[in-house]
Amino acid sequence: MSALPRRELVLFSGLVVVVALVFSWMGAAYGTRMLVEASCYAIIGLGLTIQWGYAGLFNVGIMGFIALAAFVSLFVTYPVNAAFWGSGAPAELGWALLAIAAGAAAVYAASQTHRLGLPKAWRTLLTMIVLAVAYLWAQSIFDPATTRIERGAGWIGGLGLPVWLGWAAGGVAAGALGWAMGRITLGLRADYMAIATLGISEIVKAFLKNADWLTRGTLTVSPIPWPVPTPQELGFVASRAAYLSITAILIAVIFVLLQRAWHSPWGRMMRAIRDNEVSAAAMGKDVNRRRLEMFVLGNVIIGIGGAALVTFTSIFDPSAFMPLNHTFLIWVMVILGGAGNNLGTVFGVVLVYVIWTMSEPAALFLFQQAASWGDALFGWRAPADLSTRALQMRVFVIGLTITLVLRFAPNGLLPEKPVKYE
């Protein structure tokens, strides 16, 4: 802390200039929207920097955790659907949930029969049979219940609770899913975790998209309640600025807590585990348990950020969750900014998000130019869907950035600083 952190100062002042330019070109309403979204991404990025930067855990299913948290937040905060609660559907749904619980209990009981002296092979067979029967039975009770909800009330609606509670619940839900994933994959190679998280994120998306009784599926839900007055009441700039102040406070709180954790004995232990697993284990650290801790904590933060992000868009559309926007973009932000450096992560998020939003008009402009040049010089006719294709260029650029950063600047623009203990 002796010398002035010149690198940070230069980079951040450059970033401020860029953001100011965007404000002056595109107007204040556009600029604040971009900043709010960037701030939500910054929360998610801080969650990822815990997982990847602190603990070296490879989570490529961020989209799934965001989507789950967003849904739980929607469920908690959306106004109550009286048509659903007034009908007989809640009781039916309750019975269906009880049936699922009973089925799960039966499967668990079957899986414990070896304690009664049943040979292992028989136990496995028995568990499989009980699982199949219980599954089909629970499905036969559950399906009519959900169909009746879809026919009658449409969907189950929300609980009408305050927004902060929804975000917290979203974080807890994402953390719980992360706990389950971590229990299965953390003892294995990092690659398995990547595959498993990629899979779970697609499954969460498929579930939210098709469970019409729960989420209205592709019909989408809007407007999601905001924690601050909406644009209709305050105007775009003021309401977005109010939203930004809330997310900024969240970032500040998470940032300070993470900074403290990083410099604490706990943070030192985490770095030790990341850098040399074997020697950390030899020092008596429970490597897998600590990693699980990190993974769950990171997912809670990702969930909170994801809930804030989707609440801001004020529409819940399960098909809008894309691995590109909600997983790989965040990876680029974190590794470009500097994984393991909280300040670097926030910097990377804002920088990449500004470039990302600006790249859409830029790509369109470039391709229109190229098409008109091609037409003028060679008589080349551009395909009709040029604009949708131009946007695909961004996928390429994201991929190229990942590979280039990994090869030439593996530590990012603001690398992690080794903590020295005198």
Next chain:
Amino acid sequence: MEAGLLAALPVQELVFFINRGLLAGLIIGSVYALGAVGVTLIFGILRFAHFAHGDMMTIGAFVALICVALFPGGGSILGLPAAFVLMPVAMVVTALLAIGVDRTFYAPLRRAKVRPVVIVMSSIGVMLMMQGLVRLFAGTGTWQLEAGGAKTIYRLPLLGRDIILTQPQALLIGFTAVAAIALHLFLTRSRMGKAMRAVSDNPDLARVSGISIDSVVRATWVIAGALAAAGGTLLALDVTLKPDLAFNIILPIFAAAIVGGIGQPYGAIAGGMLVGFTETFAVFNWSVLLRPLAPLLPDFVEIPNRIAFVPTEYKIVVPFFILIVVLIWRPTGIFKGRVVK
């Protein structure tokens, strides 16, 4: 007497089961197997999960599409689809592309001795680049690999009903069988195949016994790229060619490779078939097979119209479920793969 027995047999349901269950599982299982062999070889020899494999399959299929567009009459001499006759070109191009990608993106990271997971991430970057390029040049629509005309359909009569197989499906199953045998001969009989197995088992020991790691790596990419191109082309020939073909297929392929045991090519083929059959049987409507039993059952038992374990829209859950079960129960896979930790 015999005619009476035949009449009692539920032939229609049985043939329906063969068509929609067994053959469908075999077809999709073959595609998974072709992809999983490459994934498992790369995983075993280079020690990382190659996420760009699905997109390599797509690119292979698009190369075949370009070949068909250049030589539309390529297949007429042999009476086969042009895409199948020109598939070797696509396989060679994709194999060269795979070597190029390895030289440009993965080899420098390997030389820098990074953690394997960083190479995994780099492969995700390559995956996005391939996706972007394919969609940039081919758009986001669907393409037909078969230039006009209906597919030739083979009918095998069985007890008065027909088992139906289209020509691309027959080619796919045949090609997978030939590829499996060729791979087996290559890995057990040829010098390079033995070297590959040695590197997969113990890279250090292989290096000190004079095996050139570079040529082994090259051979790995050639096999993986060629089989990926073949799998992509044959899948696209059977259904349609879509740029996002790859993203839906990568999870079942990984599941197949892990079920079979990482680094075990035979395991990958078995795993591909297992995943393919499980997926098909999970969405199969079993009530069709139960319906002939209806007269035998008491009246109060009613057979529902649809008994499927998984609704079709949740198909992706099946490979994931298999993956999770294997990871919990036996992380080395059925065939005892090597890389777990």
